[in-house]
Amino acid sequence: MIIQKPAVAGTLESSDALVSIEPGDGKIELTLTSSVMNQYGRQIRETVLETLDRLSVTDAKVSVVDKGALDCTLKARVECAVFRSCDASEKDIPWGGVIR
Amino acid sequence: MIPRPKPERFRLRRTMMFMNAQKPGLIKDAYIYGCDSIMLDLEDAVAENQKDAARFSLYHALKTIDYGDTEVIVRINGLDTPHWQEDIRVCVAGGADGIRIAKCESAQDVKTVDAAVTEAEKEFGVEVGRTLLMAALESPKGIMNAYEICAASDRMFGVAISGGDFRKCMQTKPQPDGVDMLVARGQMLIAARAAGVQCFDTVFTNLDDMAGYEAELRQNKAMGFDGKSLINPKQIRLVHELFAPTEKEILQAEKIVRAYREQSAAGVGVFTVDGKMIDIAFIPGAERTLKLARACGLWEGDLV
Structure with a gap:
Protein backbone atom coordinates (compact mmCIF):
# COMPACT_ATOMS: atom_id res chain seq x y z
CA MET A 1 0.00 0.00 0.00
CA ILE A 2 1.19 3.51 -0.78
CA ILE A 3 0.95 5.90 2.15
CA GLN A 4 -0.97 8.84 0.71
CA LYS A 5 -1.41 11.22 3.64
CA PRO A 6 -0.61 11.46 7.33
CA ALA A 7 -2.83 9.31 9.54
CA VAL A 8 -3.04 8.35 13.20
CA ALA A 9 -4.60 5.42 15.08
CA GLY A 10 -4.73 4.42 18.74
CA THR A 11 -4.47 6.26 22.04
CA LEU A 12 -2.02 6.86 24.85
CA GLU A 13 -4.07 4.85 27.31
CA SER A 14 -2.52 1.94 29.17
CA SER A 15 -2.31 -1.28 27.09
CA ASP A 16 -2.67 0.75 23.89
CA ALA A 17 -0.31 2.40 21.41
CA LEU A 18 -0.51 5.54 19.32
CA VAL A 19 0.66 4.96 15.76
CA SER A 20 1.30 7.86 13.35
CA ILE A 21 2.23 7.34 9.74
CA GLU A 22 3.12 9.67 6.86
CA PRO A 23 4.65 9.40 3.40
CA GLY A 24 8.39 8.63 3.62
CA ASP A 25 11.61 9.29 1.69
CA GLY A 26 11.87 5.96 -0.08
CA LYS A 27 12.20 3.65 2.92
CA ILE A 28 10.64 2.72 6.26
CA GLU A 29 11.71 5.03 9.06
CA LEU A 30 10.44 3.83 12.44
CA THR A 31 10.58 5.87 15.63
CA LEU A 32 9.58 3.88 18.71
CA THR A 33 9.08 4.92 22.30
CA SER A 34 7.66 2.50 24.81
CA SER A 35 6.90 2.28 28.51
CA VAL A 36 8.37 -1.23 28.34
CA MET A 37 11.27 -0.44 25.97
CA ASN A 38 13.91 -2.38 27.89
CA GLN A 39 11.85 -5.57 28.11
CA TYR A 40 9.97 -5.58 24.83
CA GLY A 41 11.47 -2.92 22.54
CA ARG A 42 12.87 -5.42 20.06
CA GLN A 43 9.66 -7.45 19.87
CA ILE A 44 7.50 -4.35 19.38
CA ARG A 45 9.77 -3.15 16.57
CA GLU A 46 9.56 -6.58 14.91
CA THR A 47 5.76 -6.69 15.15
CA VAL A 48 5.41 -3.20 13.65
CA LEU A 49 7.83 -3.93 10.79
CA GLU A 50 6.23 -7.31 10.08
CA THR A 51 2.79 -5.72 9.91
CA LEU A 52 4.00 -3.01 7.52
CA ASP A 53 5.65 -5.69 5.40
CA ARG A 54 2.44 -7.74 5.28
CA LEU A 55 0.61 -4.63 4.03
CA SER A 56 3.38 -4.06 1.43
CA VAL A 57 4.21 -0.66 2.91
CA THR A 58 7.81 0.08 1.92
CA ASP A 59 7.93 3.85 2.04
CA ALA A 60 6.75 5.59 5.22
CA LYS A 61 7.69 7.51 8.32
CA VAL A 62 6.15 5.67 11.25
CA SER A 63 6.05 6.74 14.87
CA VAL A 64 4.84 4.39 17.60
CA VAL A 65 4.27 5.50 21.18
CA ASP A 66 3.61 2.26 23.03
CA LYS A 67 1.94 2.05 26.42
CA GLY A 68 2.31 -1.67 26.96
CA ALA A 69 0.11 -2.86 24.09
CA LEU A 70 -0.19 -6.55 23.31
CA ASP A 71 0.97 -7.68 19.86
CA CYS A 72 -2.62 -7.96 18.65
CA THR A 73 -3.26 -4.33 19.61
CA LEU A 74 -0.07 -3.10 17.94
CA LYS A 75 -1.04 -4.87 14.73
CA ALA A 76 -4.55 -3.40 14.87
CA ARG A 77 -3.23 0.14 15.36
CA VAL A 78 -0.62 -0.07 12.60
CA GLU A 79 -3.13 -1.55 10.17
CA CYS A 80 -5.75 1.06 10.97
CA ALA A 81 -3.25 3.91 10.50
CA VAL A 82 -2.13 2.52 7.12
CA PHE A 83 -5.71 2.01 5.88
CA ARG A 84 -6.66 5.48 7.10
CA SER A 85 -3.74 7.02 5.23
CA ILE A 99 -5.24 -8.52 7.93
CA ARG A 100 -4.39 -11.60 9.97
CA MET B 1 -5.26 -17.98 16.06
CA ILE B 2 -7.73 -19.39 18.58
CA PRO B 3 -10.39 -21.59 16.95
CA ARG B 4 -13.68 -21.28 18.78
CA PRO B 5 -16.11 -24.22 19.04
CA LYS B 6 -19.40 -23.96 17.19
CA PRO B 7 -21.69 -21.68 19.23
CA GLU B 8 -24.59 -23.28 21.07
CA ARG B 9 -27.93 -21.66 20.36
CA PHE B 10 -29.22 -22.45 23.83
CA ARG B 11 -26.78 -22.29 26.70
CA LEU B 12 -26.53 -20.67 30.12
CA ARG B 13 -26.64 -16.88 29.70
CA ARG B 14 -27.24 -15.34 33.11
CA THR B 15 -24.77 -12.51 32.69
CA MET B 16 -23.83 -10.62 29.53
CA MET B 17 -21.27 -7.89 30.16
CA PHE B 18 -20.71 -4.95 27.83
CA MET B 19 -17.13 -4.08 26.86
CA ASN B 20 -15.93 -1.33 24.57
CA ALA B 21 -14.32 -3.08 21.57
CA GLN B 22 -12.09 -0.04 21.04
CA LYS B 23 -10.36 -0.34 24.45
CA PRO B 24 -7.55 -2.91 24.37
CA GLY B 25 -7.10 -2.72 28.13
CA LEU B 26 -10.66 -3.96 28.63
CA ILE B 27 -11.04 -6.65 26.01
CA LYS B 28 -7.74 -8.41 26.51
CA ASP B 29 -8.76 -10.03 29.78
CA ALA B 30 -12.54 -9.85 29.68
CA TYR B 31 -12.90 -13.59 30.24
CA ILE B 32 -11.39 -13.59 33.73
CA TYR B 33 -14.49 -12.12 35.35
CA GLY B 34 -16.53 -15.28 34.88
CA CYS B 35 -19.60 -13.84 33.19
CA ASP B 36 -21.41 -16.23 30.85
CA SER B 37 -21.15 -13.94 27.83
CA ILE B 38 -19.24 -10.80 26.95
CA MET B 39 -20.68 -8.23 24.62
CA LEU B 40 -17.97 -6.45 22.68
CA ASP B 41 -19.47 -3.15 21.65
CA LEU B 42 -18.98 -1.48 18.29
CA GLU B 43 -22.01 0.74 18.78
CA ASP B 44 -22.59 3.44 21.41
CA ALA B 45 -19.34 2.92 23.35
CA VAL B 46 -17.26 3.67 20.25
CA ALA B 47 -17.03 7.28 19.05
CA GLU B 48 -18.23 7.90 15.51
CA ASN B 49 -14.70 8.61 14.21
CA GLN B 50 -13.23 5.45 15.79
CA LYS B 51 -15.58 2.84 14.29
CA ASP B 52 -12.88 1.72 11.82
CA ALA B 53 -10.20 1.41 14.53
CA ALA B 54 -12.56 -0.58 16.75
CA ARG B 55 -13.04 -3.18 14.00
CA PHE B 56 -9.30 -3.75 13.56
CA SER B 57 -8.96 -4.05 17.31
CA LEU B 58 -11.94 -6.43 17.50
CA TYR B 59 -10.66 -8.65 14.70
CA HIS B 60 -7.31 -9.25 16.34
CA ALA B 61 -8.85 -9.70 19.78
CA LEU B 62 -11.20 -12.38 18.40
CA LYS B 63 -8.34 -14.12 16.60
CA THR B 64 -5.75 -13.89 19.36
CA ILE B 65 -7.38 -13.98 22.77
CA ASP B 66 -8.59 -17.27 24.23
CA TYR B 67 -11.96 -16.45 25.78
CA GLY B 68 -12.44 -20.08 26.86
CA ASP B 69 -16.03 -20.93 27.77
CA THR B 70 -17.10 -17.29 27.82
CA GLU B 71 -19.44 -16.62 24.94
CA VAL B 72 -18.36 -13.73 22.70
CA ILE B 73 -21.15 -11.59 21.26
CA VAL B 74 -20.60 -8.36 19.33
CA ARG B 75 -23.05 -5.47 19.34
CA ILE B 76 -23.08 -3.97 15.86
CA ASN B 77 -24.16 -0.50 14.78
CA GLY B 78 -27.78 0.15 13.82
CA LEU B 79 -29.16 -0.51 10.36
CA ASP B 80 -29.66 3.24 9.91
CA THR B 81 -25.86 3.83 10.06
CA PRO B 82 -23.16 3.38 7.38
CA HIS B 83 -21.29 0.94 9.66
CA TRP B 84 -23.34 -2.22 10.12
CA GLN B 85 -22.29 -4.10 6.98
CA GLU B 86 -18.58 -3.88 7.72
CA ASP B 87 -19.37 -4.69 11.36
CA ILE B 88 -20.97 -7.95 10.22
CA ARG B 89 -18.02 -8.80 7.97
CA VAL B 90 -15.53 -8.40 10.80
CA CYS B 91 -17.67 -10.38 13.28
CA VAL B 92 -17.99 -13.31 10.92
CA ALA B 93 -14.38 -13.21 9.74
CA GLY B 94 -13.16 -13.03 13.35
CA GLY B 95 -15.41 -15.91 14.42
CA ALA B 96 -17.65 -14.17 16.97
CA ASP B 97 -20.23 -16.52 18.48
CA GLY B 98 -23.08 -14.12 17.91
CA ILE B 99 -24.21 -10.66 16.86
CA ARG B 100 -26.52 -8.36 18.76
CA ILE B 101 -28.73 -6.27 16.50
CA ALA B 102 -29.09 -2.83 18.04
CA LYS B 103 -32.36 -0.87 17.80
CA CYS B 104 -34.25 -3.78 16.23
CA GLU B 105 -37.78 -2.80 15.26
CA SER B 106 -39.10 -5.45 12.89
CA ALA B 107 -38.71 -8.99 11.61
CA GLN B 108 -37.33 -7.42 8.43
CA ASP B 109 -34.40 -5.94 10.42
CA VAL B 110 -33.49 -9.45 11.58
CA LYS B 111 -33.84 -10.84 8.07
CA THR B 112 -31.64 -8.06 6.65
CA VAL B 113 -28.89 -8.88 9.15
CA ASP B 114 -29.37 -12.62 8.63
CA ALA B 115 -28.85 -12.22 4.86
CA ALA B 116 -25.70 -10.12 5.36
CA VAL B 117 -24.35 -12.69 7.85
CA THR B 118 -24.96 -15.52 5.39
CA GLU B 119 -23.16 -13.58 2.69
CA ALA B 120 -20.21 -12.94 5.03
CA GLU B 121 -20.10 -16.62 6.08
CA LYS B 122 -19.77 -17.57 2.42
CA GLU B 123 -17.16 -14.87 1.80
CA PHE B 124 -14.96 -15.99 4.69
CA GLY B 125 -15.49 -19.75 4.39
CA VAL B 126 -17.41 -20.01 7.67
CA GLU B 127 -20.08 -22.72 8.03
CA VAL B 128 -23.38 -21.12 6.99
CA GLY B 129 -25.61 -20.79 10.05
CA ARG B 130 -22.76 -20.80 12.56
CA THR B 131 -23.14 -17.18 13.64
CA LEU B 132 -26.00 -16.63 16.09
CA LEU B 133 -28.17 -13.53 16.39
CA MET B 134 -29.96 -11.71 19.18
CA ALA B 135 -32.01 -8.56 19.00
CA ALA B 136 -32.10 -5.54 21.27
CA LEU B 137 -35.51 -3.91 21.52
CA GLU B 138 -35.06 -0.24 22.26
CA SER B 139 -38.30 1.37 21.12
CA PRO B 140 -42.07 0.96 21.57
CA LYS B 141 -42.22 -0.32 17.99
CA GLY B 142 -39.65 -3.01 18.78
CA ILE B 143 -41.72 -4.14 21.77
CA MET B 144 -44.92 -4.18 19.70
CA ASN B 145 -43.19 -6.39 17.09
CA ALA B 146 -41.36 -8.55 19.64
CA TYR B 147 -42.84 -11.91 18.65
CA GLU B 148 -42.18 -11.48 14.92
CA ILE B 149 -38.63 -10.36 15.73
CA CYS B 150 -37.99 -13.38 17.99
CA ALA B 151 -39.30 -15.78 15.35
CA ALA B 152 -37.65 -14.14 12.33
CA SER B 153 -34.60 -16.39 11.98
CA ASP B 154 -33.24 -19.78 13.04
CA ARG B 155 -30.11 -17.96 14.15
CA MET B 156 -32.02 -16.08 16.86
CA PHE B 157 -31.18 -17.21 20.40
CA GLY B 158 -32.66 -14.35 22.35
CA VAL B 159 -33.97 -10.87 22.80
CA ALA B 160 -33.06 -8.08 25.21
CA ILE B 161 -34.66 -4.81 26.17
CA SER B 162 -32.56 -1.68 26.26
CA GLY B 163 -33.86 0.48 29.07
CA GLY B 164 -32.21 3.83 28.35
CA ASP B 165 -33.66 4.30 24.89
CA PHE B 166 -36.96 2.69 25.72
CA ARG B 167 -37.63 4.88 28.75
CA LYS B 168 -36.70 7.94 26.70
CA CYS B 169 -39.33 7.01 24.10
CA MET B 170 -41.90 6.40 26.84
CA GLN B 171 -41.11 9.69 28.60
CA THR B 172 -40.35 7.97 31.89
CA LYS B 173 -37.41 7.29 34.23
CA PRO B 174 -36.30 4.25 36.24
CA GLN B 175 -38.73 3.63 39.13
CA PRO B 176 -37.82 1.63 42.23
CA ASP B 177 -40.65 -0.85 41.61
CA GLY B 178 -39.90 -1.19 37.89
CA VAL B 179 -43.38 -0.01 36.91
CA ASP B 180 -41.85 2.14 34.14
CA MET B 181 -40.95 -0.96 32.13
CA LEU B 182 -43.27 -3.59 33.57
CA VAL B 183 -45.49 -3.95 30.53
CA ALA B 184 -42.59 -3.85 28.05
CA ARG B 185 -40.63 -6.48 29.98
CA GLY B 186 -43.74 -8.62 30.24
CA GLN B 187 -44.61 -8.36 26.58
CA MET B 188 -41.05 -9.15 25.54
CA LEU B 189 -40.96 -12.19 27.84
CA ILE B 190 -44.23 -13.54 26.45
CA ALA B 191 -42.96 -13.03 22.90
CA ALA B 192 -39.65 -14.74 23.65
CA ARG B 193 -41.29 -17.74 25.31
CA ALA B 194 -43.84 -18.02 22.51
CA ALA B 195 -41.01 -18.07 19.95
CA GLY B 196 -38.83 -20.36 22.07
CA VAL B 197 -35.88 -18.01 22.55
CA GLN B 198 -34.17 -16.57 25.63
CA CYS B 199 -34.92 -13.22 27.19
CA PHE B 200 -32.55 -10.75 28.86
CA ASP B 201 -33.16 -7.65 30.93
CA THR B 202 -31.55 -4.24 30.49
CA VAL B 203 -28.52 -2.87 32.35
CA PHE B 204 -28.73 -1.32 35.82
CA THR B 205 -26.62 1.81 35.51
CA ASN B 206 -26.27 3.09 39.11
CA LEU B 207 -23.26 1.10 40.29
CA ASP B 208 -23.47 2.52 43.81
CA ASP B 209 -27.08 1.48 44.41
CA MET B 210 -26.57 -2.21 45.16
CA ALA B 211 -29.90 -2.44 47.02
CA GLY B 212 -31.78 -1.13 43.99
CA TYR B 213 -29.79 -3.49 41.81
CA GLU B 214 -30.70 -6.49 43.94
CA ALA B 215 -34.38 -5.51 43.93
CA GLU B 216 -34.35 -5.31 40.14
CA LEU B 217 -32.62 -8.70 39.86
CA ARG B 218 -35.19 -10.32 42.15
CA GLN B 219 -37.95 -8.91 39.98
CA ASN B 220 -36.15 -10.12 36.83
CA LYS B 221 -35.96 -13.62 38.23
CA ALA B 222 -39.58 -13.57 39.38
CA MET B 223 -40.68 -12.47 35.91
CA GLY B 224 -38.78 -15.33 34.27
CA PHE B 225 -35.79 -13.66 32.60
CA ASP B 226 -32.88 -15.87 31.56
CA GLY B 227 -30.29 -13.24 32.34
CA LYS B 228 -29.19 -9.66 32.72
CA SER B 229 -27.06 -7.25 30.72
CA LEU B 230 -24.25 -5.78 32.83
CA ILE B 231 -21.88 -2.83 32.64
CA ASN B 232 -19.41 -3.71 35.40
CA PRO B 233 -17.75 -6.91 36.66
CA LYS B 234 -18.90 -6.17 40.22
CA GLN B 235 -22.48 -6.83 39.08
CA ILE B 236 -21.80 -10.43 38.02
CA ARG B 237 -21.75 -12.32 41.30
CA LEU B 238 -25.14 -11.25 42.57
CA VAL B 239 -26.85 -12.40 39.37
CA HIS B 240 -25.22 -15.80 39.56
CA GLU B 241 -26.25 -16.10 43.22
CA LEU B 242 -29.82 -14.96 42.75
CA PHE B 243 -30.51 -16.77 39.47
CA ALA B 244 -29.22 -20.10 40.79
CA PRO B 245 -31.89 -22.42 42.20
CA THR B 246 -31.87 -22.72 46.01
CA GLU B 247 -30.99 -26.01 47.68
CA LYS B 248 -34.63 -26.42 48.64
CA GLU B 249 -35.76 -25.86 45.04
CA ILE B 250 -33.26 -28.43 43.78
CA LEU B 251 -34.34 -31.08 46.30
CA GLN B 252 -37.98 -30.42 45.53
CA ALA B 253 -37.38 -30.66 41.78
CA GLU B 254 -35.50 -33.93 42.19
CA LYS B 255 -38.33 -35.36 44.30
CA ILE B 256 -40.97 -34.28 41.76
CA VAL B 257 -39.16 -35.79 38.78
CA ARG B 258 -38.52 -39.08 40.61
CA ALA B 259 -42.08 -39.31 41.90
CA TYR B 260 -43.49 -38.53 38.48
CA ARG B 261 -41.49 -41.30 36.85
CA GLU B 262 -42.54 -43.85 39.46
CA GLN B 263 -46.20 -42.81 39.46
CA SER B 264 -46.57 -42.61 35.70
CA ALA B 265 -44.96 -46.06 35.35
CA ALA B 266 -47.65 -47.28 37.75
CA GLY B 267 -50.35 -45.61 35.66
CA VAL B 268 -51.01 -42.64 37.98
CA GLY B 269 -51.37 -39.16 36.44
CA VAL B 270 -51.88 -36.87 39.42
CA PHE B 271 -50.45 -37.33 42.91
CA THR B 272 -49.04 -35.30 45.81
CA VAL B 273 -45.47 -34.56 46.88
CA ASP B 274 -45.09 -33.00 50.35
CA GLY B 275 -48.77 -32.14 50.31
CA LYS B 276 -48.71 -30.36 46.93
CA MET B 277 -50.57 -31.54 43.88
CA ILE B 278 -48.27 -32.61 41.05
CA ASP B 279 -49.14 -33.61 37.50
CA ILE B 280 -47.36 -33.56 34.15
CA ALA B 281 -47.57 -29.75 33.96
CA PHE B 282 -44.96 -29.46 36.76
CA ILE B 283 -42.36 -31.65 35.12
CA PRO B 284 -40.77 -29.28 32.57
CA GLY B 285 -40.27 -26.68 35.34
CA ALA B 286 -38.68 -29.21 37.67
CA GLU B 287 -36.41 -30.49 34.90
CA ARG B 288 -35.39 -26.94 34.01
CA THR B 289 -34.50 -26.28 37.67
CA LEU B 290 -32.25 -29.36 37.67
CA LYS B 291 -30.56 -28.40 34.40
CA LEU B 292 -29.95 -24.88 35.67
CA ALA B 293 -28.61 -26.28 38.96
CA ARG B 294 -26.20 -28.48 37.06
CA ALA B 295 -25.09 -25.59 34.86
CA CYS B 296 -24.47 -23.53 38.00
CA GLY B 297 -22.38 -26.37 39.44
CA LEU B 298 -24.85 -27.07 42.27
CA TRP B 299 -26.11 -30.49 41.23
CA GLU B 300 -24.51 -33.56 39.72
CA GLY B 301 -27.41 -35.98 39.26
CA ASP B 302 -28.39 -37.82 36.09
CA LEU B 303 -32.19 -37.39 36.21
CA VAL B 304 -32.16 -34.95 33.30
Missing part, protein backbone atom coordinates in the same frame (compact mmCIF):
# COMPACT_ATOMS: atom_id res chain seq x y z
CA CYS A 86 -5.22 5.49 2.05
CA ASP A 87 -8.82 6.47 2.92
CA ALA A 88 -9.63 2.75 2.93
CA SER A 89 -10.35 2.03 6.59
CA GLU A 90 -14.15 2.13 6.56
CA LYS A 91 -15.19 -0.81 4.38
CA ASP A 92 -14.20 -3.92 2.41
CA ILE A 93 -11.27 -4.65 4.70
CA PRO A 94 -9.46 -7.86 3.67
CA TRP A 95 -10.13 -9.67 6.99
CA GLY A 96 -8.18 -12.90 7.03
CA GLY A 97 -6.23 -11.76 3.95
CA VAL A 98 -3.47 -9.25 4.64
